[in-house]
Amino acid sequence: MSRTLLSLSDDIIHRIGYFLHQDNFIPLPSFHPHWANFASDINPKVATDYLAFSNTCKRVKKICPLKGLHIKLSKWSKLLKWIAYSPDQVRKGVHRIHLDISPRPGKSIISTWITLSTFFRIFPFLEELILIDTPLCRHYNSTTKLADIHILGAPMALTNLKSLAVDVNCRVCAETLPLFLIKEIEALQHLKAVDCSNLSLVLQTMSDNLTISDTSKHQPLSDHTLCFKAYPTLTDIEEMLDKINTTFPRVTELHLSPHHRVSSAHKFRPYLYVNNVERNYKSGEGLTLGLIQAHDVWSLKTSGSTSMRHDTDSLQKIIDSLARFTRLQVLDCGVAVIPEDGYWEHTSAKHGETLSEFMDRIKRWTDYSRIRSDLLSSVEIMFFNAIPSLSCLQLWDVDSDDWKYWTRFLQPEDPNEDCEDCYDCIPVLFTSSKIG
Numbered sequence: 001m002s003r004t005l006l007s008l009s010d011d012i013i014h015r016i017g018y019f020l021h022q023d024n025f026i027p028l029p030s031f032h033p034h035w036a037n038f039a040s041d042i043n044p045k046v047a048t049d050y051l052a053f054s055n056t057c058k059r060v061k062k063i064c065p066l067k068g069l070h071i072k073l074s075k076w077s078k079l080l081k082w083i084a085y086s087p088d089q090v091r092k093g094v095h096r097i098h099l100d101i102s103p104r105p106g107k108s109i110i111s112t113w114i115t116l117s118t119f120f121r122i123f124p125f126l127e128e129l130i131l132i133d134t135p136l137c138r139h140y141n142s143t144t145k146l147a148d149i150h151i152l153g154a155p156m157a158l159t160n161l162k163s164l165a166v167d168v169n170c171r172v173c174a175e176t177l178p179l180f181l182i183k184e185i186e187a188l189q190h191l192k193a194v195d196c197s198n199l200s201l202v203l204q205t206m207s208d209n210l211t212i213s214d215t216s217k218h219q220p221l222s223d224h225t226l227c228f229k230a231y232p233t234l235t236d237i238e239e240m241l242d243k244i245n246t247t248f249p250r251v252t253e254l255h256l257s258p259h260h261r262v263s264s265a266h267k268f269r270p271y272l273y274v275n276n277v278e279r280n281y282k283s284g285e286g287l288t289l290g291l292i293q294a295h296d297v298w299s300l301k302t303s304g305s306t307s308m309r310h311d312t313d314s315l316q317k318i319i320d321s322l323a324r325f326t327r328l329q330v331l332d333c334g335v336a337v338i339p340e341d342g343y344w345e346h347t348s349a350k351h352g353e354t355l356s357e358f359m360d361r362i363k364r365w366t367d368y369s370r371i372r373s374d375l376l377s378s379v380e381i382m383f384f385n386a387i388p389s390l391s392c393l394q395l396w397d398v399d400s401d402d403w404k405y406w407t408r409f410l411q412p413e414d415p416n417e418d419c420e421d422c423y424d425c426i427p428v429l430f431t432s433s434k435i436g
Contacts, residue, residue: 006059013063020053022046023068023095028128029163029190030096033332034229034257040130042070042098066093074100076135083119094123100132112136121157128163131177137170158185165192165227178202185209189222195230195240203247210250223329225253237272237333238314241321253330255394272318272335274379289378291315323386331387332394337379339371372397 005013018024023046030041047069054064066089073079079101104112112135120126158164158181166177175196182188182205191206203226210224226248230240237256244251274289291314322331376395383393 005056010063013060017050017053017060017064021050021068023070026096029165029192029225030128031130031163031165031167031190031192031227033227033255034167034192034259040072040098040132042072042096042128042130044070044072046070066090068095069093070096070098072098072100076101076104079119080115083115083122086122091122092125094126096128096130097123097126098130098132099134101135102133103137104135107135109136117157125160126158127160129158129161129181130165131168134168134173134177136177137168137173161185161188163190163225164188166194167192179205182206182209190225192227193229195228199228199240200243200247203244207248207250223252224248224250225255226251227255227257229257229259238317238321241318241333245321245324249325250327251325252327254325254328254333255330256333258334272315272333273338274315274335274375289315289375289382319382319386322383325387326389328387328389330392330394331383331390334396335379335394336396337372337375338397339375 008016022043026041026046032038050064050068051066054061054066069090071082071094073082116136120129164178164181164185166174166181168174168177171194174194175198178191178193179198179202182191182202185206186209188206188209191202193202196202226244228240240256244254272291274291289312291312318333322328322333379395380393384390
């Protein structure tokens with residue numbers, strides 16, 4: 001007798017459904033650091049094959065119920081339809097929401113807030129929320145602000161939310177929304193936002209809610225991700241690290257994406273430029289490291305590093321601040337590694353260049369590559385020794401004489417451990433349209 005689908009055990013049918021549902025292969029959180037502002041993985045089509053399989057018959061539908069559904073909204077009218085017409089069973093299956101609805105000029109922000117609150121309350125098992133644009137924004141043409149609507153007592157009821165990304169264009173909304181939303185979330189584990197004056201309050205609220213939740217449910221500490229976008233002129237890296245450690249010491253993955261405001265483009269620009277003060281190979285002391293100013297990076301080719309001021313004390317203070325993190329596993333705090341006399345151009349031959357000129361440039365590139373390798377190793381040792389729990393350190397190096405192009409290095413603690421190879425990225429192309 002030939003075997004059919006229905007002759008399979010419930011466990012096998014459930015396993016088939018697992019591999020058909022693409023949501024199972026999207027991580028939580030699904031967002032990326034600000035420098036890598038890729039398109040969202042949230043896609044309503046992720047459950048297409050799973051739903052077709054689930055609808056095979058009543059038995060399969062019972063084994064593979066509605067779950068892991070994604071909602072991606074860009075129109076207010078569609079949001080209203082979800083509130084009015086969506087079945088309760090479908091609402092319970094929604095796992096992730098991507099909201100990209102433009103502001104509604106002339107509409108009451110109070111009624112908009114109440115409608116959004118109603119919308120989120122109908123999804124009891126929502127785990128991830130990505131905000132790209134919000135109809136709540138009124139900061140350019142209204143006297144009613146977000147700060148005025150919290151007194152309405154219309155909570156969002158995001159009780160099961162684990163991942164929140166506030167990636168809106170309006171900077172005021174980007175700084176204000178996280179605190180409003182986090183007050184409604186019992187156990188938020190992953191947050192993407194911008195640095196702001198109330199950062200400490202945001203993290204403290206997030207930490208307090210998690211402590212209450214972990215205690216009541218007797219759960220062990222889980223992984224927690226923080227991704228912040230900041231501008232070096234607005235904040236000090238050491239102060240920011242102290243804020244995070246004081247209010248949210250349980251963080252396991254930390255990404256600080258520094259950006260520089262140039263006209264409409266917010267270009268990626270590292271916080272810390274680590275340069276070698278001197279080489280002491282004969283004495284066996286290796287490299288002495290220190291910080292240099294951003295504007296000095298482009299002078300390295302002509303003046304060299306020996307004529308510049310290297311701040312070894314500030315670098316040590318940063319390391320001391322990082323050493324206070326006891327659970328940190330992945331770190332990117334905008335550290336650019338700039339060897340001795342700066343970067344050199346790539347080794348392809350130039351038109352009109354003699355052989356001796358080309359060989360001389362090859363020699364300079366070889367020396368630079370060796371120094372860069374030594375400098376990377378020294379920086380790795382410094383960070384990994386300071387943070388025993390660290391398993392992956394992300395460093396940056398300029399890739400040409402243009403601020404746009406940077407190379408990111410992923411340095412695993414164990415050189416034999418599998419890890420992504422370094423790869424080129426162009427952060428400015430990803431972030432040029434982002435205000436928040």
